[in-house]
Amino acid sequence: MSTPVLQVRGLTTRFRTDRGELTAVDDVSFDVGRGETVAIVGESGSGKSVTALSILRLIPSPPGRIAAGEVIFENRNLLELDNASIRDIRGNKIAMIFQEPMSSLNPSLTVGIQVAEPINEHRRTPWAAALEKAAELISRVRIPDAQSRLASFPHQYSGGMRQRIMIAMSLGCAPSLIIADEPTTALDVTVQAQILDLLKQITQESGTALMLITHDLGVVARYADRVIVMYGGRIVETAPARELYKKPRHPYTVGLLTSVPRLDGDTRRRLIPIDGQPPDLARLPAGCAFAPRCRAAVARCHHERPKLEPVSPTHQKACFANAELVVQ
Amino acid sequence: MQNSLSSEVRADARVSATDEVLRVSDLKVHFPIMSGVLFKHEIATVKAVDGVSFALNRGETLGLVGESGCGKSTTGLAVLRMLTPTAGRILFEGADIAKHDAAAMRAVRRRMQMVYQDPYGSLNPRMTVRDIILEPLEVHGLADDRAAARARVDELLRLVGLLPDMADRYPHEFSGGQRQRIGIARALALEPTLIVCDEPVSALDVSIQAQVVNLFMDLQERLGLTYLFIAHDLAVVRHISDRIAVMYLGRIVEIARRDELYARPLHPYTQALLAAVPVADPEVEAARPRMIVTGEVPSALRPPPGCRFHTRCPSAMPVCKTIDPELTDLSNGRAVACHLHAPVRG
Numbered sequence: 001m002s003t004p005v006l007q008v009r010g011l012t013t014r015f016r017t018d019r020g021e022l023t024a025v026d027d028v029s030f031d032v033g034r035g036e037t038v039a040i041v042g043e044s045g046s047g048k049s050v051t052a053l054s055i056l057r058l059i060p061s062p063p064g065r066i067a068a069g070e071v072i073f074e075n076r077n078l079l080e081l082d083n084a085s086i087r088d089i090r091g092n093k094i095a096m097i098f099q100e101p102m103s104s105l106n107p108s109l110t111v112g113i114q115v116a117e118p119i120n121e122h123r124r125t126p127w128a129a130a131l132e133k134a135a136e137l138i139s140r141v142r143i144p145d146a147q148s149r150l151a152s153f154p155h156q157y158s159g160g161m162r163q164r165i166m167i168a169m170s171l172g173c174a175p176s177l178i179i180a181d182e183p184t185t186a187l188d189v190t191v192q193a194q195i196l197d198l199l200k201q202i203t204q205e206s207g208t209a210l211m212l213i214t215h216d217l218g219v220v221a222r223y224a225d226r227v228i229v230m231y232g233g234r235i236v237e238t239a240p241a242r243e244l245y246k247k248p249r250h251p252y253t254v255g256l257l258t259s260v261p262r263l264d265g266d267t268r269r270r271l272i273p274i275d276g277q278p279p280d281l282a283r284l285p286a287g288c289a290f291a292p293r294c295r296a297a298v299a300r301c302h303h304e305r306p307k308l309e310p311v312s313p314t315h316q317k318a319c320f321a322n323a324e325l326v327v328q
Numbered sequence: 329m330q331n332s333l334s335s336e337v338r339a340d341a342r343v344s345a346t347d348e349v350l351r352v353s354d355l356k357v358h359f360p361i362m363s364g365v366l367f368k369h370e371i372a373t374v375k376a377v378d379g380v381s382f383a384l385n386r387g388e389t390l391g392l393v394g395e396s397g398c399g400k401s402t403t404g405l406a407v408l409r410m411l412t413p414t415a416g417r418i419l420f421e422g423a424d425i426a427k428h429d430a431a432a433m434r435a436v437r438r439r440m441q442m443v444y445q446d447p448y449g450s451l452n453p454r455m456t457v458r459d460i461i462l463e464p465l466e467v468h469g470l471a472d473d474r475a476a477a478r479a480r481v482d483e484l485l486r487l488v489g490l491l492p493d494m495a496d497r498y499p500h501e502f503s504g505g506q507r508q509r510i511g512i513a514r515a516l517a518l519e520p521t522l523i524v525c526d527e528p529v530s531a532l533d534v535s536i537q538a539q540v541v542n543l544f545m546d547l548q549e550r551l552g553l554t555y556l557f558i559a560h561d562l563a564v565v566r567h568i569s570d571r572i573a574v575m576y577l578g579r580i581v582e583i584a585r586r587d588e589l590y591a592r593p594l595h596p597y598t599q600a601l602l603a604a605v606p607v608a609d610p611e612v613e614a615a616r617p618r619m620i621v622t623g624e625v626p627s628a629l630r631p632p633p634g635c636r637f638h639t640r641c642p643s644a645m646p647v648c649k650t651i652d653p654e655l656t657d658l659s660n661g662r663a664v665a666c667h668l669h670a671p672v673r674g
Contacts, residue, residue, distance in 0.1 A: 043533040158624050188395035189560065190621050193604035197620060215534055218563075218606030222613045241610045259538035261567035263607050267586070270545075271567065273538035277503045 004031035005176050005209045006055070006094075011069035013047075013054045016062060022281040024050040026233040028069075029308075032177065035207040037200065039214060039224035039241070041256075043278050047233040048213045052179050056096060057086050073177075092122040095170030097199075099182040101162035105154040111138070111165055112150025119172040137168040141198060160191035167199060171206075178203060181213045196223055217260055221245060229253050232279040232289025235308055239315035249317040251296045288319070296321035348419075349522055349554045350384040350407065355416035355426075357399070357406050361629070374628050376402040378578035380416075381655065386521070389548065389555040391569030391586075393562060393601070395625055398575040400558045404524045407556060408440055409433050421521065438468055441515035445527035447507030451499040457510055458495040461485070464517045484513040487550075489543060505536035512543065516551070524556045529564060541568055562605050566590055571661070574598045577628055577636040580655055584662040594664045596641045597621075635667065643668060 013025040025047040032038050042048040053059050055071050057078065071078040073094065078086060090096070095118075098104045106114060115137055116130035125133065131150060139146035141164040154162055163183060170178050180199065184192035200223050203210045214220060220227055220241065227244045229237045229252065237250035248254045255274040276293040285291055291301040298321060306318040357377040360370040377399040384390050392400045405411040407418060409425055418426045425436055441464075444450035451460055461481045462471055471477040482492035488509040499507055508528060515523055525544070529537040545568060547553055559565050565572060566586060573583040574597065582595040593599045600621040607613055621640045626632055632639045638648040647667050656670035657663045664670065 043535060160624050188625065189562070190395065190600055190604045191624055193606075193620055194622070197618075216606070217534070217608035221608050221610045222606035224610075245609050246611075256534060257608065260534055260608060261538075261541070261563040262609070263563045263566065263590070263602065263605050264609075264612060265563070265567070267567060271538035271542055273542060274535040275539075277505065278533055278535065 002034055005034050005036075005073070006032040006211075007070070007072040008051075008055065009070040009072070011051065011054055011071065012067045013050050013059060013064060014067045015064045017282065019282040023067075023284075024064075024233055024281060025054060028230075028233075028235055030228055030235065030238065032209050032211055034176070035203070035209055037203065037210040037212060037223055037225045038228060039212045039220040039226070040228045040230060041214060041217065041220055042230035043215055045232075045278055045281060046230040048230050049181050050233075051230070052096070052181050052211065052213055055179065056090050056094060057081075058090075058096075088122065091118045091170075092173040093175050094177045094179065095173070095175040097163070097166050097170055097178065097180040097183045099185050101159065101166045101186075102154065104166060105162060107154055109153075110150060111152050111154060111157075114154075115150075115165065115169045115172060118169065122173050133172065134168070137171050138165070140171070140202070141165070141168045143168075159187050160195060163187065163195050164198070167195070167202070171202065174206065175208060177209045177211065179211045179213070182215070183212075184219070185214075185216075192219075217256060218263075229256075232284055233281060234289065234318065235316075236290065236319070237315075237317045238308070239312075243312075243315055247315075249311050249315065250290075250319050251294045251321060252290045255293075294321070347386050348383055349386050349388075349421060350556070351417075351419040352383070352403075352407060353381045353417040353419070355380045355403065355406060355418065356414040357402050357411055358414040372629055375578050375631065376628060377406060377413075378631075380575070380578070380580055382573055382580065382583060384522070384554055384556060386554055387548065387552050388571070389557050389569045391565035391572040392556060392558045392575060393560060393565050393572060394575035395560065395601075397577070397625055397628055399578040399628075400575050401526050403575070404442070404526050404556060404558050407522075408437075408442055408524055410442075434468075438518040439520050440522045440524070441518065441520040443508070443511050443515050443523060443525045443528045446531050447504050447511055448499075448531075450511055451507055453499050456496050456498055457485070457490075457502075460499070460510060461495075461514050461517055464514060468518060470518070480517070481513075484516055487516065487547070488513045489539075503536070504532050505539055508532060508540050509543065512540075512547070516547070519551075520553070522554045522556065524558070526558045527560065528557075530559060530561060537564065544568060562602060574601065577625065577631050579636060579665065580663075581637065581666070582662075582664045583655070585660065588660065588662060594658075594662075594669050595637075595666045596643050596668070597637045600640075600642075635665075 009029050011025055011028045014021050014023050028051055040048040054066050066079055112131050112134050115134035119125045119130040119133050120127055135146045135150055138149055143149060143164055184195050224241045227241050228235055231252050237253050248257055258272045259274055261271060274293055279289045287302045287304050288306050291297045300320050306320050308316045308318040310316050355377055356379060359374040359376055361372040362368045363371045380403055394400050406413045413426050417424050458481050461484055462477055465471040465477055481495055485492050490509055529540050557568055569586050571585050572589050573580045576597050582598045593602055600619060603619040623640045634650045635648040635653050638644040653665045653667050655663045655665040
């Protein structure tokens with residue numbers, strides 16, 4: 001196996017709040033392979049977005065700070081780079097696509113300039129040539145009439161088209177990793193399918209790795225090669241997508257899969273909700289963060305933190321409970 | 329008042345239960361777009377809802393689905409007369425309320441209530457949970473007996489799975505799922521027949537959605553409630569609805585019983601919508617045929633002529649560009665507005 005494009009080791013990000021410092025991301029480690037699509041799934045407060053922002057050092061500080069860990073990309077620890085060097089990586093070798101395209105695009109600059117800017121900035125390509133490249137990228141994300149679109153402004157586009165522009169922008173410098181944080185959550189379902197299909201196809205063609213952050217288990221099933229499930233700032237389970245859905249081993253993953261209605265599910269079956277509330281990061285329990293809601297919890301779960309341990313060479317979980325009991 | 333919620337009374341209501349609670353006929357809600365400073369004049373019209381008809385029986389759930397801008401929320405608001413319809417009839421328990429004035433509506437509103445999407449925006453942060461739930465009772469003069477009203481709040485809180493001692497807390501002390509339960513308790517306070525639920529679980533975390541979906545279903549069974557359930561999540565709608573109406577640009581394009589609609593969608597838009605929703609199973613996904621419609625929903629300001637979906641429809645025929653297909657009844661309570669299924673005669 002070739003070296004992964006990204007290695008995250010022991011990443012820990014904390015935020016200072018009125019109620020004391022809370023740990024949004026707690027000792028998170030994972031790899032993203034070349035050309036691989038890795039989904040990070042979790043609910044609000046699970047730490048999935050903070051993980052993504054920490055990788056690119058986009059955590060607002062204060063109140064946030066990356067307290068520990070390493071993010072290895074092309075043999076360098078991104079957390080140790082000076083500001084100029086990390087800027088040289090962002091939008092160049094690692095691109096990011098956010099949930100709300102309207103707030104990620106500059107409303108007063110033409111679409112052409114915004115798509116061409118990273119090419120001009122990072123590749124030192126003259127503007128004329130960068131704009132030509134931008135037209136190419138805009139037609140690559142299947143916006144018709146690309147050449148004349150260069151002079152248009154973001155407000156002239158619909159939500160789906162803006163997200164296409166964001167994708168075009170991310171592709172400018174041929175990144176080896178694209179981080180997409182809930183890229184289609186604000187879009188309608190038919191448009192979501194168009195955008196994610198496009199993103200998947202383009203990353204496959206160019207061998208770009210994709211880190212897809214989402215709460216939607218359907219999206220994960222359709223697009224991801226591997227899945228990382230986060231809860232309360234920690235990874236609770238990780239496995240290849242097929243294995244995770246077929247043999248989930250962590251009670252939280254099992255709970256998610258049985259609580260969400262499926263388009264092809266049995267409608268007579270009652271949904272089995274996960275009891276209780278998502279954890280309050282300022283008051284996490286001493287043991288496993290999921291223990292208070294867990295049906296399989298044993299005494300040990302409440303005072304000791306389970307480590308992420310292998311169940312198979314490709315599958316890891318952080319849970320003390322008997323896996324057979326969990327899956328039932 | 330408390331006794332009226334007892335299961336026997338409600339069980340009776342459910343036995344005599346096949347009557348029609350709501351019949352909406354040719355409902356239109358148009359919003360004028362005005363221009364000019366001194367001489368305001370209408371420059372265009374957004375036809376948010378443009379000829380919608382459906383009926384809803386007691387104890388039934390009709391799911392109303394579609395993408396943003398299709399008019400599903402406007403339909404819900406018009407049914408409750410929180411918007412004045414431009415045209416059409418809204419028969420609620422036999423009386424046409426489309427033209428009721430405010431006083432006449434007040435009497436009807438007791439029996440039709442709403443649960444909103446945003447459990448953060450729909451509860452007054454300065455009121456305790458007790459006051460929030462009491463407010464509809466006070467408005468309708470049903471809270472004069474303070475002790476009974478207190479007991480009623482406790483009962484409602486228990487009914488939605490909260491504890492009576494939470495009544496003196498404020499909304500910010502609750503999680504999203506709990507707030508949605510408070511919103512449901514408030515809607516139930518007046519013992520309505522019909523509840524319009526507008527995206528009631530879409531703001532909640534996935535692990536919490538199931539709790540609220542189950543609560544809606546339990547309450548329906550216990551109280552014989554009728555739901556108009558508006559949502560964009562087709563899996564949630566499928567789980568909770570008996571029948572489903574699919575809307576596109578202000579129209580219903582297909583309406584059918586739940587299992588038929590999902591097993592055999594007839595309208596190309598319904599097919600596209602269902603195909604676009606991923607199933608949470610990688611093996612099923614890998615084997616599923618993919619049908620992706622192109623483009624996005626056109627502006628409701630200038631809907632396409634003919635069938636409104638023809639600009640995105642993979643099966644569009646020449647006739648679709650000129651003639652607007654009517655919602656035509658097929659067998660089994662199913663109706664479709666598509667030239668493929670109801671060819672133009674003559």
